[in-house]
Amino acid sequence: MIVLQTKELTKRYDSIKAVNQLSLQVEEGQILGILGPNGSGKTTFLGIVLDIIKKDSGDYNWFEGKNGRNVRKKLGALLETPNFYPNKNALDNLKIIAHIKKVKNPRINELLEITNLAHRKKSPFRDYSLGMKQRLGIAGAMIGNPDVLIFDEPTNGLDPQGIAEIRETIVNIGKQGKTIIMASHILDEVEKVCTHVSIIKNGNHLISGSVGSIISDDVQVEIAATNMDGLKNIFSNDSRISKLEEKEGKLVLNINSEFPTIEINQMAYNNAIVLTHLVVKAKSLESEFLEIVSKN
Secondary structure: OOEEEEEEEEEEEOOEEEEEEEEEEEEEEOOEEEEEOOOOOOHHHHHHHHOOOOOEEEEEEHHHOOHHHHHHHEEEEOOOOOOOOOOOHHHHHHHHHHHHHOOOOHHHHHHHHHOOHHOOOOEEHHHHOHHHHHHHHHHHHHHOOOOEEEOOOOOOOOOHHHHHHHHHHHHHHHHOOOEEEEEEOOHHHHHHHEEEEEEEEOOOEEEEHHHHHHHHEEEEEEEOOHHHHHHHHHHHOOEEEEEEEEEOEEEEEEOOOOOHHHHHHHHHOOOOEEEEEEEEEEEEHHHHHHHHHHHH
C-alpha cells in the first residue's frame, strides 16, 4: 500500500523555494530517511504533509485517499524538542496526551517499555536527560497507535549514548510494522536505521530508493607509492575504474566488482612500482550522498 504520495509540492518564502516541485512515494512498512543538508527543505516538507504549513502548489495524498478526514488520527509526529509538564512524571504526562487525543486505551506502560523509559516512569520530566525527553516525545507520538510516525531530526543535539538509544527505539518501532518517515542530516544514522532514503537539496528531490540501491557496488581503494606520478599513469585509463582522484598524498580509485583488488598490487609491481599503502573500503551512504549532492 502507498502510505504517502506527493506530486510537485512547492513552497516559497519570498524568493526562496524551500520545497520545489517535490514528488516522492512512501510504501507501507518502510523506514524512510529524508536526507539533506541543513536548510534543504526537510522540515518544510514534513510540515506540509502534516497540514501544518500551507503549500503553494502541488498535492499530497495519505493512504491512497481511503481515510478521508480521519487521516490525522493515523499519524504520530515529533517535529521539535518535546515539551511536557516539568513537575509531572512520564505516566502523568502521557495520560494528559491520551486525554487530549481522546484515546481510551493508550497502552502507556507498553509505550514506556518500547522507548526504554519504564524504569523512570515516575521520575519528573525536569530530571530527564535530553535523550530521555526525546524518547518520551516518541512515546507521546505513538499514543493512539498511529500507522505512520514522523520524526524531524530525532537525534539532534544528543550525545553518542542518546543517539544510540533513539536509534534502537526507532528500529524497535519499525519491527512492529510501523511506517516511519525521519528527516535527518546525519548520514550515519540514516544508514543504520532506515530501509529507504530520499535525498533532497535546496528543496529539490534528487534521488530515492532503498539504502542498498543508493549505495553502488563500487569499491573504493586507496593506494600510494614513492612514485605517485608513475602510479597514476598505470590506472588513469583503465575502464574498470569509474573515478580516480588524488587526495592527501594517496590515489583514491572507485573500481567495479569485476576488478579484483589483488590485481591492483600486481599491476603496480609489473611496472616496477612497490605500493606503500593499499586500503579497500566499501562505499558508504556518506560517500554516495556527497557525490550525488556535489553533482546537483
